[in-house]
Amino acid sequence: MLTFALPKGRLQKPTLDRLARATLVPDEEPGTSRKLIIPAGPDARMVVLKDADVPLYVERGAADLGVCGLDQVLESGADLLTPIDFGFGRCRLCLAAPRGKSLTAELGRSLRVATKYPRLTSQWFARRGVPVDLVHLSGSVELAAVSGLTDAIVDLVETGRTLEENGLAVVDELLQVSARLVVNRAAYRLKVEELLPLMEALA
């Protein structure tokens, strides 16, 4: 029996399309079902999670494998295998600031940066030796820079339209993101006979 962590949100549909190719299909429609665990044929089941929670479920073995963005894999710090890059869910994790604002002009003090990604952001700035004052938000990150709460933001950028409409511009790119297959380290060894055919069909 394999337990698959299926992400909610924008990654769900492309993930289900890919899984269908590997004949892994949930018995009920995850978008409408109220079940938390959905059987998928006789040998598998799906747990439906926010994609930020996928790495933890898989690391701790409550799910054997799952799909989430590379941003969530790295931000969680979870110890996982990441054997497949699906190529969908593409976006970039970017540092952005109000257009025309020079971030280097703020060097007299720590740069104030708002983000949903405190680990990736602090690592990136630490590698550059730039001191930051991180503000950890849970949503509407752009607003932080627009309203003057912070000097800049680090957030996912897909088309750049939201940034543009709010007078923000990309300053630098931290990470190229796409959806990854994540697999528990022990499950990869112990359920290799079930996992390998599935991974071959997904790749």
Place this chain on the structure above:
Amino acid sequence: MQPATPLPGTQDLLFEAARRLRRCETSLCERFEKAGYAEVIPPAVEAADVFGPEAFRALDRSGRLIALRADFTAQVARIAATRLAGMSPLRLYYRGSIVRRVTPDSGPLHERLQAGCELVGDGSPEADAEILALAGAALGVLGIQGRISLGSTGYFSALAAAAGASPRLAGALNDAVDRKDLPTLRGLCEREVPPGKAREAILMLAQPPRPQTEARELLARAEELAPSAEALQALRRISAALAAARSPGANLEVDLGEVRGLGYYTGIVFNLYAAGSPRPVGGGGRYDTLLGRFGDPRPAVGFSLDLDALVPLAC
């Protein structure tokens, strides 16, 4: 006053949990004694330079840097290289807890219960096989059917050297191999490793593990690609250990991408897996240069078991 609870990463074991741990320890110790291993009980605190950066360190009153025990193997190596210098072979076992920082630069600690064996002064493949078999047998006495995944850090180092990889590139390659991250590994190889045998051999590392029965093919293919004498030698050591380890008491499989281990491993490296545990339940490897740090260069090989993970699975 705040209600006193154990620090995060540590715990009290009470009643049945304590009884289970002691029962498991007793079975393991009996098995180790039967195999000719003798117990050593090193101190809980040591000079800090015995351990790596993961140790929890403090200054004593004289300003000397000391550390809580972060690793039994380093302590056993110190004992073997000093009081037991020149006595070969030595078969030693230990049990107890280690304390480590969760990451080398973090404040939080965790405590782990371990038991393990070290075979010092024997550099042969038979010694590798003895340790693999004893690790398998240790799972067996706990009533656990496990898998041993065997690889070699020596092989990876030889490939990285043959590819002319800088320490940064070697680190990135190692991380990608460890995560079975073939897309990243391919990207790194295409950008930074010149085409040739070394590159092909590195790309092979992200392949899935093979059971012992099919390992011969995998190793033969890797031998064809071996870019240097060191790489070939590392592969032959895996084959020799496999040949010598006929009945390891656990399913033994070869995974050339099994590159994770403590920093001092130089040859074969292995991890133990058991159904019900989401992380490895133990691991080990060959460390032929560690004793030299304490003044008595001798080869050694050993393993440790993670009792926090194993005891709940034991019957």
